[in-house]
Amino acid sequence: MHIRTFFTRKIWGAALAFCLVALSAWAVDNDAILKKWTRTNSFSEKTGLQTVDLKVTYYSAEYIEALVRSEAEKNLWTKDEMENYKYTLLKTLNLHESIAFHLDLNVTGVPMYAQPFDRHLTLFIGKKRYSPSDYDKRFNFKISGRRDGMVSFPRYDPKTGKDILEGAKDIRLSLSGSVSQATTARGDVLWVWDISKDNPDALGTGKAMDRLELDRLIKRMEKLNADRQELQTQIDALDKELGEVGARIDELQAR
Missing domain, CATH: 1.20.5 (Single alpha-helices involved in coiled-coils or other helix-helix interfaces)
Known part of the structure; x- marks a missing residue:
């Protein structure tokens, strides 16, 4: 084999290996970030008649960027395809007016009745509390098996007009214990996210x-x-x- 060809193949082989390692690390980082902004819990009624598995995700700027990268990697998207996905996602989330969460419930045993579902959710930021501005109305119907959907809270304080996330160190989402038989004895469920290092401006390009x-x-x-x-x-x-x-x-x- 010609020596130039030999070294050319060596260089390309090393470059390919580096890219594969980088992509692998990228995927791991994305998975870690996605998990960072997701909370999971499981509750059972004391007699075992009902079990409720909960998964709650806060759509932070960091989570959205990781989600877009992860989907692009899995689907081998072009840059334009990735931007189209990001545009559709952000438009759906309506982040310039809302704070968005995704709730995933899995109820086994006795069905769960939580109407009106929005009455069971409260967002705490600092000393103030906020009620949902919108939510998936399917949560109001009998839940047996899996049910997932979005819940949104107003991004601006209705009295002051100020962005309620500005200057906040963390956010706390509370789900009333009375939402199901499985959580009644346990009481309210509280999820906390540290948003002090989240950078919403990262979405601005x-x-x-x-x-x-x-x-x-x-x-x-x-x-x-x-x-x-x-x-x-x-x-x-x-x-x-x-x-x-x-x-x-x-x-x-x-x-």
């Missing part, structure tokens, strides 16, 4: 974020145009009345 910003700007423009039209209608009504008043003044002065 790429085509997906550009498309989301464009969507928001288009909606904002539509609202501003609607507001302007409403104001223009009021101005037209005032101009008409001013014209009528002026005409009457002229008529009275002419007598």
Whole structure:
């Protein structure tokens, strides 16, 4: 074998091995990050009539980035395909207005009845507590077997308009113990996430974020145009009345 060919193959072989090791490490990191933001619990009613397995995921910026990378790796996506997935995910989560969680329940034995489900959930940030702004309504129906869905909380305080995550060190999601027979004796379930090192700004780059910003700007423009039209209608009504008043003044002065 020609010596140049030999060394070329050696170099390419080493490069390929390095890439495979890097990809493997990337996958491990993604898995670790995904687990970091997920909480799991299992509860059983004391007589064994009902068991409830719970898995709760907080959609932090770090979790979303790891999820996108993990899906791209598994599906061998191109960069554009990855950006399209990220765009769809972020649009669904509506993170510029909401704080999103995914709940996965598995109920065996006696079915679980939790209507209205949102009454059983409370988000604590600092000394304040918040109720869900939206949730998967399927949680309101009889749950036997697996049921999963999203739960969202308002991102901005309704009184101050401030981003409730700004400056927060952690968030605590509480599920009432009365939600099921399996959790009644145990009491409320509390999950805590340290968000002090999470960086939401990490989501602010790429085509997906550009498309989301464009969507928001288009909606904002539509609202501003609607507001302007409403104001223009009021101005037209005032101009008409001013014209009528002026005409009457002229008529009275002419007598």
